[in-house]
Amino acid sequence: MRQAHTVLAVRTPGQGLTDVTAGLAAFIRDSGIRTGLLTAFIQHTSASLTVQENADPDVLADLDAFFRRLVREDATLYRHTAEGPDDMPAHIRSALTQTQISIPVLDGRLALGTWQAVYVFEHRARPHQRRLVLHLSGE
Amino acid sequence: MRQVQESLTIATTRHGNHDVTRDIAAWVERQGIETGLLVVLLPHVSAHLTLQEHADRDDLHTFFRRLEVRNMEDFGEFTSAVTSVSLSIPVRDGRMGIGARQRIYLYEHRDRAQNRNLLLHLIGE
Numbered sequence: 001m002r003q004a005h006t007v008l009a010v011r012t013p014g015q016g017l018t019d020v021t022a023g024l025a026a027f028i029r030d031s032g033i034r035t036g037l038l039t040a041f042i043q044h045t046s047a048s049l050t051v052q053e054n055a056d057p058d059v060l061a062d063l064d065a066f067f068r069r070l071v072r073e074d075a076t077l078y079r080h081t082a083e084g085p086d087d088m089p090a091h092i093r094s095a096l097t098q099t100q101i102s103i104p105v106l107d108g109r110l111a112l113g114t115w116q117a118v119y120v121f122e123h124r125a126r127p128h129q130r131r132l133v134l135h136l137s138g139e
Numbered sequence: 140m141r142q143v144q145e146s147l148t149i150a151t152t153r154h155g156n157h158d159v160t161r162d163i164a165a166w167v168e169r170q171g172i173e174t175g176l177l178v179v180l181l182p183h184v185s186a187h188l189t190l191q192e193h194a195d196r197d198d199l200h201t202f203f204r205r206l207e208v209r210n211m212e213d214f215g216e217f218t219s220a221v222t223s224v225s226l227s228i229p230v231r232d233g234r235m236g237i238g239a240r241q242r243i244y245l246y247e248h249r250d251r252a253q254n255r256n257l258l259l260h261l262i263g264e
Contacts, residue, residue: 003174005231028229038177039227043238045192063184071165071202078198091191092202094220099190099241100228110241135176135229137140 001139004031008132012122013066015086017060018053021117024103024110027134031111034108036138040118046090047122048097054089054117067093067123078118090123094135097121105138140264142150143170151186151247159257160194160243166259167235175230175263186223186255190241194245203246222246230263240241 002127006027012018024040042049071089075081078088101118102109112118120130145166151157168175173203181188191199226243229236237243 002196005174005229035178039229041227041236043236043241045190045238077201080198088237092199095189095191095199095202098223100226102227104188131238133229133231135174135236136250137176 001137004029004033004136006134008134010120010130010132012047012130013120014125014127014129017090017119018062018119019049019054019117020120021112021127023132024118024134028105028110028136031136032138033038033105033138036105036136037102038105038110039100039102039135041133041135042064042120043133045094046087046124047120047128047130048094048099050097050119050121051101051112051116052119053115055115060119063138067096072098080133084125086125093121093123106138133138141172142260143172144261145218145259147189147259149245149248149257151245151253151255153252154247154250156189156244156246158242159245163243163257163259164235167230168260170255170261172230172254172261172263173233175261177228177230177235178260179222179226179228179243180258180260182258183224183244183253183255186253187220187224187246187248188226189244190226190237191244191246192240193242221242228260231257
């Protein structure tokens with residue numbers, strides 16, 4: 001068994017989903033590992049990871065709109081308001097989604113379904129540089 | 140590649156967040172594994188695990204309380220659908236690769252004190 005690890009920097013344009021599947025696939029390809037387990041871990045508490053449909057961009061827009069309705073930007077609801085009206089809702093949205101994802105690697109590729117992609121879900125209003133720690137073990 | 144496993148007992152004192160970062164970090168750093176993957180499993184149905192900032196834990200508690208009140212009948216199912224009982228965390232340079240502001244919380248959903256088990260599995264070398 002071998003291991004590989006790296007940090008992938010992802011630039012997000014503000015609230016919404018950014019497809020990082022290609023970045024994960026390139027890391028797997030460069031490692032030369034054909035069969036194994038990939039774990040992606042985001043080092044933040046106001047952005048998260050999710051696996052979602054990659055075909056219709058309306059799905060991503062609807063998902064983002066659903067989370068805006070579920071977790072309202074209303075300063076009267078929160079104590080932690082010092083970092084802006086979008087900050088505490090961002091932490092809650094992050095708590096309701098995933099900080100890490102583990103995906104099997106088969107034949108040197110992520111074992112995702114045809115319509116699945118891995119997204120960084122940015123919950124802050126402004127663009128951010130996000131850090132993903134990638135770990136791959138296998139052979 | 141080596142593997143090590145441990146079961147930690149965490150005594151929760153009340154409904155809400157309990158910071159378990161130090162317990163887990165100390166165990167990882169004692170294992171002498173430089174590169175690997177840590178899996179943390181919480182084998183309970185009325186508690187969950189989350190990675191959050193220290194500053195936000197009260198607001199998060201309030202948010203879950205409001206959800207509980209709104210969805211009392213099916214809260215158990217709803218909670219387990221939107222929260223997690225396991226975490227996978229890469230280990231680099233002998234330490235958990237978490238962000239500078241990330242803490243690991245065990246979120247207790249019961250009002251009374253409980254003893255919770257945390258199963259730790261570390262694989263690497």
